Amino acid sequence: xxxxxxxxxxxxxxxxxxxxxxxxxxxxxxxxxxxxxxxxxxxxxxxxxxxxxxxxxxxxxxxxxxxxxxxxxxxxxxxxxxxxxxxxxxxxxxxxxxxxxxxxxxxxxxxxxxxxxxxxxxxxxxxxxxxxxxxxxxxxxxxxxxxxxxxxxxxxxxxxxxxxxxxxxxxxxxxxxxxxxxxxx
Amino acid sequence: xxxxxxxxxxxxxxxxxxxxxxxxxxxxxxxxxxxxxxxxxxxxxxxxxxxxxxxxxxxxxxxxxxxxxxxxxxxxxxxxxxxxxxxxxxxxxxxxxxxxxxxxxxxxxxxxxxxxxxxxxxxxxxxxxxxxxxxxxxxxxxxxxxxxxxxxxxxxxxxxxxxxxxxxxxxxxxxxxxxxxxxxxxxxxxxxxxxxxxxxxxxxxxxxxxxxxxxxxxxxxxxxxxxxxxxxxxxxxxxxxxxxxxxxxxxxxxxxxxxxxxxxxxxxxxxxxxxxxxxxxxxxxxxxxxxxxxxxxxxxxxxxxxxxxxxxxxxxxxxx
Numbered sequence: 001x002x003x004x005x006x007x008x009x010x011x012x013x014x015x016x017x018x019x020x021x022x023x024x025x026x027x028x029x030x031x032x033x034x035x036x037x038x039x040x041x042x043x044x045x046x047x048x049x050x051x052x053x054x055x056x057x058x059x060x061x062x063x064x065x066x067x068x069x070x071x072x073x074x075x076x077x078x079x080x081x082x083x084x085x086x087x088x089x090x091x092x093x094x095x096x097x098x099x100x101x102x103x104x105x106x107x108x109x110x111x112x113x114x115x116x117x118x119x120x121x122x123x124x125x126x127x128x129x130x131x132x133x134x135x136x137x138x139x140x141x142x143x144x145x146x147x148x149x150x151x152x153x154x155x156x157x158x159x160x161x162x163x164x165x166x167x168x169x170x171x172x173x174x175x176x177x178x179x180x181x182x183x184x185x
Numbered sequence: 186x187x188x189x190x191x192x193x194x195x196x197x198x199x200x201x202x203x204x205x206x207x208x209x210x211x212x213x214x215x216x217x218x219x220x221x222x223x224x225x226x227x228x229x230x231x232x233x234x235x236x237x238x239x240x241x242x243x244x245x246x247x248x249x250x251x252x253x254x255x256x257x258x259x260x261x262x263x264x265x266x267x268x269x270x271x272x273x274x275x276x277x278x279x280x281x282x283x284x285x286x287x288x289x290x291x292x293x294x295x296x297x298x299x300x301x302x303x304x305x306x307x308x309x310x311x312x313x314x315x316x317x318x319x320x321x322x323x324x325x326x327x328x329x330x331x332x333x334x335x336x337x338x339x340x341x342x343x344x345x346x347x348x349x350x351x352x353x354x355x356x357x358x359x360x361x362x363x364x365x366x367x368x369x370x371x372x373x374x375x376x377x378x379x380x381x382x383x384x385x386x387x388x389x390x391x392x393x394x395x396x397x398x399x400x401x402x403x404x405x406x407x408x409x410x411x412x413x414x415x416x417x418x419x420x421x422x423x424x425x426x427x428x429x430x431x432x433x434x435x436x437x438x439x440x441x442x443x444x445x446x447x448x449x450x451x452x453x454x455x456x457x458x459x460x461x462x463x464x465x466x467x468x469x470x471x472x473x474x475x476x477x478x479x480x481x482x483x484x485x486x487x488x489x490x491x492x493x494x495x496x497x498x499x500x501x502x503x504x505x
Binding site: 162 | 285332335358362399402
């Protein structure tokens with residue numbers, strides 16, 4: 001459970017990091033993207049970004065494996081998108097590029113942490129994500145995709161925090177230890 | 186002459202401060218009629234032929250107006266005049282105090298209209314309309330169940346208010362997480378801790394409206410101050426539902442309140458009900474026997490030996 005707590009703490013740290021990063025990035029995108037009430041339609045490009053939205057009852061009934069797998073797959077996808085965001089940020093904005101790189105590295109850490117928990121609980125990792133990030137055919141559509149990517153990331157981190165809260169309470173430490181022993185640790 | 190009053194009653198609305206004309210039903214404009222207001226005759230100055238004209242009406246003009254044909258005193262027309270105002274833009278607020286089950290929206294008008302208003306609310310999410318279940322009471326509130334969680338799409342709520350004199354509406358849009366605001370913590374209790382003159386133990390409970398503390402734990406904010414000082418001290422607690430205040434002023438009565446917030450999303454609750462407590466203070470020690478002779482003692486009910494100087498007092502008490 002210790003590693004679930006650490007993963008939860010990492011999620012909170014990422015959430016905090018993203019809060020600042022998103023504000024900076026949206027300001028870089030400029031109006032209307034940085035306006036609080038901006039509520040654009042979600043176009044095809046952005047539809048491919050894995051959505052955190054989930055049916056309430058379904059989410060409640062997810063077992064631990066499915067809950068972790070959903071997180072793992074989402075961040076695998078989101079990391080691919082983040083890399084495309086990197087390319088779009090002008091070299092003239094080193095601070096933003098640095099923040100993006102730092103955030104991406106932390107997110108990679110979260111992915112590794114989730115994989116670790118899944119392994120320790122004996123769950124198979126979901127298949128790797130095919131890199132199918134669509135390239136928008138206009139600068140404005142690119143910005144729209146980035147807007148939705150940041151929003152999804154924020155929402156996924158909230159969802160993950162709730163998922164790990166649930167797991168912390170439900171996964172007894174012995175379950176983790178038992179599995180490690182059977183794997184000869 | 187006997188007035189014949191068989192006539193079904195009509196309702197007419199008039200806007201506060203405006204002029205209003207009431208026709209005597211289908212009676213000819215030139216006919217001779219008499220008008221009464223709440224059965225009191227109105228003088229001819231208000232008449233324009235058979236029409237009744239009221240200038241700059243106010244609320245006191247509301248009432249029952251009846252029109253009688255001049256010669257036969259036959260009731261030709263009766264109307265209930267209701268003076269009011271068109272609705273101003275309503276104030277609409279949505280909040281989730283039992284996340285993730287759902288959220289409620291409540292509304293009110295910034296000023297009364299004095300006439301019946303009807304409200305219609307529509308809730309849209311991801312271009313789908315969601316049912317807002319009206320509460321039996323209070324009437325100006327309805328409840329929306331979350332069908333989906335962790336949505337990036339905003340909720341859009343439109344409230345339209347209509348009455349006989351006009352219509353108005355307001356629209357708000359918000360993210361799922363922005364409106365999460367728990368109710369205040371409940372059963373806040375503060376107690377002194379024996380033998381600790383500077384400590385107070387504060388305990389509280391999750392608001393009973395918060396449905397799933399395991400998945401959605403709350404963090405808490407505690408504020409406390411001595412009654413005599415107007416400056417709050419604060420402490421944020423991310424786990425648990427108790428706290429020991431360790432820096433209380435000895436012997437001073439404290440006022441304590443707690444607020445709650447979801448760990449990641451939404452805003453802080455209102456402050457809980459205030460509770461009062463005073464840290465433990467040592468019982469005043471009584472003089473030992475050596476010091477008796479030099480000090481008079483007040484009567485004491487404590488278990489210590491009663492000083493000899495009070496013997497005379499005891500014998501008098503036994504005599505009574």
